[in-house]
Amino acid sequence: MEALKDKVAYITGGSKGIGYGIARVLLDRGMRVAISGRNEAGVKAAVDSLDRERAMGVVSDVTQLEDEMEAVKAILYRWGQLDVVIANAGVGHFAPVDALSEKQWGEMIGTNLTGVFHTLKATLPALKESRGYYITVASLAGTNFFASGAGYNATKFGVVGFTQAAMLDLRPYDIKVSTIMPGSVASHFNNNEPGEKDAWKIQPEDIGELVWDLLKMHPRTLPSKIEVRPTRPDRK
Known part of the structure; x- marks a missing residue:
């Protein structure tokens, strides 16, 4: 745990839901955390509710590689390092394939898939430097x-597959990479309150x-794909 103190994590989609929950845990354990989102007001409100000495917010749309590059610049300018990256930003539209619109398809591909690629591309030089950890949700x-x-x-x-x-x-660069595959989570996803x-x-x-457990894992061992689900299903 002492080895992780003051390490720097970047969490996309970190202003609420899963990303915000991860941020709180890592901050409580002594890490420094940057969170991003597309909405400036939402990012600011989230940071204001956290430890402002150890948390920072950046406005970034992961569908835009330039946004992610600027986010990384801001993190490195403040803290000089980047050790953990959690690609968490995501959107969901659910409809039969004949009713799914091209716009809905494009939003999901752009955020959920291309966004994960953009986040890795933007952060990879810093992760090579720190021999860090890249985690996708x-x-x-x-x-x-x-x-x-x-x-x-x-x-x-x-x-x-990408992860x-x-x-x-x-x-070969001593960068650890994992993907976490949650089932039902109590989050704001899909307009849930x-x-x-x-x-x-x-x-x-x-x-x-779970992220904290991965970070604490002995570096010789890598849980590369983790499924996690509610212990018991909803009982209506």
Whole structure:
């Protein structure tokens, strides 16, 4: 744990939900954390609710490589290093394939899949320097297909494949790469408003604890793909 104190993490989509839960856990453990989002007000509000000495916010749309490059510049300017990157930003549209619009398809591909690539491209020089850790937040939808999930499934299957191939590419640089595949999480995803109805689900801080466990793992060992789901399903 002492070795991780003051290490710097960058979390995309970190102003709420899973990303925010991860940020809180890492800050509580003594790390420094940068969170990003597309909405400046949302990012500012999230940072204001955290430890402002050890947290910073950057406005970035992961569909734009230039945004991610600028985000990394800002992080390095403030802290001079980047040790952990968590590609968490994601969107979901669910409809039968004949009803799924081109716009919805494009938004999911751009954010969920191309965004993961952009985040890695932008952060890779710093991760090579720090021999750091790159983690993607995929989904159980990256291995389990379902009706009305064609677009979302396509992106999450893609994230899992991309991350696992990147893991093999980056091992020679001593960069660790993992993908986390959560099931139902009590988050704002798909316009959900978390509440008591979501008590049975994985909580965002649970994913944060999982990330912390990965970071603490002995460097000789790499859990490269982790599935995580609620212990018990919802009982209506």
